[in-house]
Amino acid sequence: MITHSKPTLDIDDYRSVMDVLESGRLVQGEQVAGFEDALSSFIGVKSGVAVSSGTAALHLSLLALGAGKGDEIIIPSYVCSALLNAVMYVNAVPVVVDIDRSTFNIDVDDLKKRITKRTKAIIVPHMFGLPADIDEIVSLGIPVIEDCAQSAGAKYRGRYTGSFGVCSIFSFYATKMLATGEGGMILSDDDRLAGIVRDLRDYDEKDGYSVRYNYKLTDMQAALGISQLKKLPSFIERRKKIAGLYDGSLRDISFPVAAIPEGREHIYYRYVLSLKDSSGFMKEMLNLEIGCRRPVFKPLHEYLGLSGYPGTEEAMARTVSIPLYPSLKDEEARKIAGGIVDRLKDESGERRA
Numbered sequence: 635m636i637t638h639s640k641p642t643l644d645i646d647d648y649r650s651v652m653d654v655l656e657s658g659r660l661v662q663g664e665q666v667a668g669f670e671d672a673l674s675s676f677i678g679v680k681s682g683v684a685v686s687s688g689t690a691a692l693h694l695s696l697l698a699l700g701a702g703k704g705d706e707i708i709i710p711s712y713v714c715s716a717l718l719n720a721v722m723y724v725n726a727v728p729v730v731v732d733i734d735r736s737t738f739n740i741d742v743d744d745l746k747k748r749i750t751k752r753t754k755a756i757i758v759p760h761m762f763g764l765p766a767d768i769d770e771i772v773s774l775g776i777p778v779i780e781d782c783a784q785s786a787g788a789k790y791r792g793r794y795t796g797s798f799g800v801c802s803i804f805s806f807y808a809t810k811m812l813a814t815g816e817g818g819m820i821l822s823d824d825d826r827l828a829g830i831v832r833d834l835r836d837y838d839e840k841d842g843y844s845v846r847y848n849y850k851l852t853d854m855q856a857a858l859g860i861s862q863l864k865k866l867p868s869f870i871e872r873r874k875k876i877a878g879l880y881d882g883s884l885r886d887i888s889f890p891v892a893a894i895p896e897g898r899e900h901i902y903y904r905y906v907l908s909l910k911d912s913s914g915f916m917k918e919m920l921n922l923e924i925g926c927r928r929p930v931f932k933p934l935h936e937y938l939g940l941s942g943y944p945g946t947e948e949a950m951a952r953t954v955s956i957p958l959y960p961s962l963k964d965e966e967a968r969k970i971a972g973g974i975v976d977r978l979k980d981e982s983g984e985r986r987a
């Protein structure tokens with residue numbers, strides 16, 4: 635069986651974790667500080683604060699921006715429920731926007747319509763590794779939390795995603811671009827914001843009491859993160875190579891391959907197809923022992939009982955993600971490309987960016 639997603643780990647990764655175990659210093663020590671420095675300087679942002687997950691990073695970012703009861707936080711519908719949870723943790727009001735059906739990112743026209751006097755922040759994911767319209771969204775003048783859970787290493791007009799918002803968050807869940815098992819980080823150029831987040835992630839040895847959290851990252855995870863980060867450029871290269879193989883196979887059968895919008899670098903965290911019969915396709919791929927997935931389980935507007943999200947509805951009905959990760963072997967990628975060609979040669983569907 636070719637699994638849909640999998641981390642890419644090698645002997646250097648194993649050694650980095652073993653070294654920490656041997657050192658006896660397991661939590662939020664040198665390795666965590668080293669990982670914070672390494673990722674923040676890679677992305678080009680002043681400070682990094684490591685935490686236990688991407689969700690924790692979103693939660694603390696909202697708290698650091700002062701979001702609370704009555705504040706509105708804008709989030710897209712087509713994304714995992716972690717964003718909705720973070721908004722609910724701070725008792726704010728989620729305002730859900732639609733996506734652009736050709737990029738899966740926030741639809742800026744819909745976003746503009748949903749801004750009110752109470753809008754406190756916008757959380758902007760760069761879906762599937764393709765940067766969102768981040769310049770335009772930042773220019774609206776509302777604090778932007780960039781969600782780089784799927785876009786570590788992707789660039790927008792030559793700058794890394796994660797360097798545009800008032801802060802950005804990353805996830806290092808097992809199958810993300812950088813894997814530490816679980817893990818996350820907040821990056822920011824704003825010392826005050828970074829200081830608040832740093833204070834809130836850890837409850838111990840504080841002079842005055844206020845509610846704080848245990849969102850610490852371990853040194854084993856951080857050491858793995860440092861080791862993975864060294865390989866990020868080669869991971870991206872490999873992802874692009876496999877995407878190129880899939881693109882080429884689709885072009886061979888004249889299946890439309892959508893262009894990547896100008897000024898953006900797609901790093902193919904996910905490679906998605908847009909299909910009329912997405913369920914039938916997934917079943918046939920399963921018969922070939924190729925694991926495909928719907929990349930979003932349930933859209934947020936559905937959880938909230940809302941309607942009026944045509945871009946998201948279309949994406950939910952049609953989008954299928956096929957396996958693409960650096961450790962995918964050449965022969966596996968060729969088998970997947972062959973399976974796609976066999977299944978889709980008589981279809982008129984559309985593959986989106």
Ligand SMILES: Cc1ncc(COP(=O)(O)O)c(C=O)c1O
Binds near residue numbers: 687714805
């Ligand atoms: C866009 C996005 N944001 C946030 C998260 C949450 O990250 P974590 O699972 O590390 O809490 C995810 C996780 O899948 C995600 O895809």
